[in-house]
Amino acid sequence: MSKILNYIKINELISTSGQPKIEQFEEIANEGFEVVINLALNDSSNAIENEDKIVTSLGMSYLHIPVSFEEPKLSDLKLFLNTLQALGANKVWVHCAKNYRVSAFMYVYHKYVLNTPFDEVDLSMFKKWSPNELWQALMKVEIDELKSV
Template identity: 40%
Template sequence: MTKDPEHILNWRRVNAHLTTSGQPDAAQLAEIRDLGVTHIVNLGLGHGKDALPDEADKVAALGMRYTHIPVDFEGPTDQDFANFKAALDNDVGSQIHVHCIYNARVSAFFYRYAKTHDDLPEEEAFAMMESIWRPGDDWADFIGDPAAKGQPNRYAGDDY
């Protein structure tokens, strides 16, 4: 088995079938494929200085499936979560890698997902999220954390 590419920004392994990270570059997508990943899910907007241009084409050229769910960082929605959940639930048993630009969106989505799925303990999902960031106001309702209302987003190593 190929070793996890932990040099990718905020790389995390959720379980044997799920990995997450910040934005991988084209070479890193190949490393992710070499782990046996067959499906890439991108929660980033897909444009901007840190996005990978033509990511869908690069993923397809590597023989993987690509799902893009562009999540507005200032306003994640229940529909975004439903699309994320469907992407995971419709591909059970496959190797899936989920990323955004920093792994903030993704870790919050997995924390919310863990609240309703027995295969991912909520405490582990919270610890993964907290190792990257502590969501604030824009995300408080989304992740079900009323104490975060009125708080800024804080990032591990910078704000705590």
């Protein structure tokens, strides 16, 4: 798993990364992951054509929540949080192009769903990427704002 671009294990049920290579999806399936969530756009520089077919052919479910890197929306974040919560005890792999979108969304997931203490959140991706004002605003969203979208 460590060879997958910007891999981060969140817990026993959730791992994240940048875009896996085609052959790495087989490794993900072999590790018992049941669902793959892709937050990247179809035209991302390292996107894989027919990723949905590749993933489902390996016996995993595939969900695509396309999030614009230039214009992330609060509604995207809310959809992601609700989707991840709805998956419950399923083992889920979440990725985007480089694990930047995912890391920002997972930060909010840690904050409001997992209630992870700040010093226990893996912030390693933020050494590679400094979120701009739009991403920072999403990461600073208050729980009431999420309920009102």
